[in-house]
Amino acid sequence: MRDNANDPLVLSDAILAWYDVHARNMPWRVPPQNRRAGQMPDPYRIWLSEVMLQQTTVATVKSYFEKFTTRWPTVRDLAAAKDADVMAEWAGLGYYARARNLLKCARTVVQDYGGAFPADHAELLKLPGIGPYTAAAIASIAFDLRQTVLDGNVERVMARLHDVHVPLPASKPILMEKADALTPADRPGDYAQAVMDLGATICTPKSPACGICPWRDPCTARAEGTAAGLPKKTPKKAKPTRHGTVFLARRADGAWLLETRPDKGLLGGMLGWPGSDWIDVGHPLPEAPPPCAAEWQLIDGEVRHTFTHFHLILHVFRAQVAIGTKPETGEFRDAAEFKPTDLPTVMRKAFDLAR
């Protein structure tokens, strides 16, 4: 008879019982009832969802997940896709290195693993775009292996459960130790999803719903009244503001002048408008050579956009150009082959402003 509220098995049982009732429905998830009946998830769908979910909300991911799995139902389908098609489908989701690594990973799985994701944390970790969290998530959720997931949710839940005041990211090894001690050998996949669901719905960053938490009794931070202020984090650097210019050339037949950005760096591999570098200070209007000679007209207003580490103010020029115009940079793309939704958001904002 276990009567210690801090016993790891008592804690994992409590959250699994909560998960059995409150598991959120997601397109990639096998509900706990089905899972207990022996149904296993499709590792391809778990992998795809986990990559999409990196630093991205469930609500945002859902429609992208549906688009990808409808167009590419298996990892072999995705591996055979054209790079540009995958980048276009990913447009708007952000962190575009994920899409490039997604393709690399799919092709590696097909070529080196016979089209089957390895059921092994260390092997998963070797694949592009799969780090410690994602490898643990795939191993536990897709294969029900005992691996410890440590994402932002679990960090917050562990920091509160154990009242850890050391700020992130320094506290990460401590929180991993706490999380690992709680991970059960039975139903590790459901457990992983349960802790993350708990963090997403009850143990939220602000105003946690401690009153209905399955771990309210053993939670140290709740007892101390410190839960809402945890986890502590080291302050972030202020974002500088940069300025840039883009050129939107529309040919007489409706084609637009676009360029594919280099694979490395910001918006790597994505479609965009030719333009200047984006610079920190000084010139409100950075000089850049237009991609072709034309009567360039500065559009009223500006595009404002915030990236991870800087604000951007983008000035937009537009011109009509003749058939036969030879641009110095980029290529004209026929109107029928161009959708604004193929653009990353900042470029789509420039398009919207110029319309």
Add this chain to the structure above:
DNA sequence: CAACCGTGGTC
């Protein structure tokens, strides 16, 4: 290891 890498929602 700290910097880099998107975006939309929330308060």
Add this chain to the structure above:
DNA sequence: TGACCAAGGTT
């Protein structure tokens, strides 16, 4: 309105 936040990974 602006800062914070989200199922992080790579270099």
